[in-house]
Amino acid sequence: MSTLFLQTDLFKTVNIINYTDSLLDDVKQNTPNFLMIGSSVFARTEIYEIVDSILKIDPKIKIIIVGQNYEVHVIRKLFSKGIRSYLDQDSNYEEFLKCVQTLHQGNVYICESAKEQMISFLSNDNKKYTRCNKEPITKREMEVLKLVCDGLSSKDIGDKLFISVNTVETHRKRILMKLNVKNTVGVVKYALENNIFED
Known part of the structure; x- marks a missing residue:
């Protein structure tokens, strides 16, 4: 996935981190514009805490959550905590690019499958x-x-x-x-x- 990201003009560097402490340290040292957090790496309750901690470091970071087809109340809670985008784990690469472009414009993005539930x-x-x-x-x-x-x-x-x-x-x-x-x-x-x- 990181190789695909670097093939676009959207990213100069891509870091992959698998531990909460490492993630928070890296955010403090190299504040990213975008941060994608996968539910396959972190538990849902841990993601809530991570989002809180990251946005305390810098509230301007655009957080994208990739969830395991979360229910609407979970997505709602994530947005209330300050994420800017939600994608399901089955979202394709084109949808991810659309998500990033939308965030670049200062808007929020919700993947099609989650949106179908919510609208x-x-x-x-x-x-x-x-x-x-x-x-x-x-x-x-x-x-x-x-x-x-x-x-x-x-x-x-x-x-x-x-x-x-x-x-x-x-x-x-x-x-x-x-x-x-x-x-x-x-x-x-x-x-x-x-x-x-x-x-």
């Missing part, structure tokens, strides 16, 4: 959401919200929905206002923490 509300009437909010998100805002969670830029969302970038930005601002959050990360965290994404 089932889009096929429902969203009654659960409207009951707990005075001003519900409209159908169009839900479409924009889904694409934001996909990591798409405003331009890409506009192209996909056949609306202008200005209209997309208006929808994004209204979503931020309705959810009372400050940015895209806040939107995803809110959606995860408030069960808008359901399994």
Whole structure:
């Protein structure tokens, strides 16, 4: 895998570490832009602690968790702790590259298989959401919200929905206002923490 990473223009160096102490020492000495943590190396409860420790060292590190097809509540907890991306262990290399490119743009990324679990509300009437909010998100805002969670830029969302970038930005601002959050990360965290994404 590390050989494949180095074949792209995205990484200058790739370090592989298998022990928590070594990982934390390396992060302190050589703070990475990206850090991918695999669940096959560390136990789930240990991953929670590692994420906390790493982000105390530098909260700007973009953490990618590769999980063993974690359930929605586990993914939600990881995002609440500050990770920027979640991939399942069966995610392919192309999806990993898409993930890194999305993080480079300052967005969060959730793999397709996990996202399918979490966005089932889009096929429902969203009654659960409207009951707990005075001003519900409209159908169009839900479409924009889904694409934001996909990591798409405003331009890409506009192209996909056949609306202008200005209209997309208006929808994004209204979503931020309705959810009372400050940015895209806040939107995803809110959606995860408030069960808008359901399994």
